[in-house]
Amino acid sequence: MGICGKDLIKDGWFSERGALWPGQAMSLQVTDVLYSGRSAFQDLLVFTNPTYGTVLVLDGVIQVTTRDEFAYQEMIAHLPLFAHPAPVDVLVIGGGDGGVLREVLKHPSVARAVLVEIDAAVVEASKRYLPALAAGFDDPRVEVVIADGAAYMADHVDAYDVIITDSSDPIGPAEVLFQPPFYAAMARSLRAGGLACCQGECMWLHLDLIRPLLSACRRLFPTVGYAYTAVPTYPSGQIGFVICAKDAGVDLATPRRAPSAAVQGRLRYYSPPVHAAxxxxxxxxxxxxxEGGDADGGRTAADAVADK
Structure with missing residues (x-):
């Protein structure tokens, strides 16, 4: 049956624990449970916290909070989008909360933004409980497809300028999003000059996952980079991004464009200097x-699995 989110609330506190972050937990006080239930794919929990606002949890793992979500949404979207000279067609895989979509729509060149989410329940929960993230669903440029992302890309070859994969961790329904066939499908779905950006886990915890992921991408794309952002409610307060370009010699760390003054005024984390940093x-x-060196940041996810 899988985990039940409400079972993780003890004495008024939610605690996130998992094999991918052994020996640590993230705990948030629960002031009100807004929703608890199970979709066809995963457990959903939405609650409020006095510091972090509304919190969305999938299978016991914090996905977004209304206080710090912008640090993730802005970076996973704008790193690839501002590295592209003029993105017109953009595909978002996952991201059913709508936050990445909201950021994509800030680019005036974008004429079409397609969001492919396997779990319709996440979209509906966000519309109801996270309206600040879900506002983009009503934009006329947006198409929402409830389907498997890899299958969708297989049917849409050479179709997108930028593809953003906003996935949860490589367990449960998101596991396929970390496998080489998924990245191969993404490469085929990108147009010449296209870029892809995928959630790339935590460098403090998951170097054993990140290195083979980068190796797989380097076999498919001539240009691959790794960047990161700080998100207080993610494991170790940090999350990375794997960014790939179909063209060789692309300087991923240097934006091709800069936000207008109006757009920059609406951004809370991203800026061209932050992009480079x-x-x-x-x-x-x-x-x-x-360099493919040893991971010396501590115990790894492989260690945790070996302990089971």
Whole structure:
């Protein structure tokens, strides 16, 4: 049956624990449970917290909070979008909460934004409980498709300028989004000059997952980079992004465009200097992702699985 979100609330506190972040937990006080239930794919929990606002949890893992969601949504969207000279057609895989879609729509060149989400319940929960993230669903440029993302891309070859995969962790329904066939489908669905950006896990915890992911991407794309952002409610307060370009020699760390003054005024995390800085990694992570060196940031996800 899987995990039940309400079972993770004890004495008025929700605690996120998982094999992918062994020996640690993230706990948030629960002031009100807005929703708890199970879709055809996963457990959904929505609650409020006095510091972080409304919190969306899938299978026991925090996905967004209304206080810090912009740090993730802006970076996963604008890193690839501002690295492209003029994106017109954009595909978002996952991201059923609508936050990435909201950011995509800030680019005036975008004429069409397609969101492919496997779980319709996430979209409906966001519309009801997270309206600040879900506002983009009403934009006339948006098409929402409830389907498997890999299957959708197989039917849409050479169709998109930018593809953004906003996935949960590589367990449960999101596991397929971290496999080489998914990245191959993404490469085929991108047009010449296109870019892709995917959730790339935490460099403090998951270098053993990140390195083979980057290796798989480098076999498919001539240009691959790794960047990161800080999100307080994610494991270790940090999450990374794997960014791929279909063209060789693309400087992913240098934006091709800059936000207008009006758009920059609406952004709370992203800016051109932050874009460049996101690719500057601490040495332990740089050695691991750029040189293939040993992960010396601590215990890894593989260690946790081996302990089971």
């Amino acid at each position: 996101a690719f500057v990694l601490p040495e332990f992570a740089r050695r691991a992702v750029e």
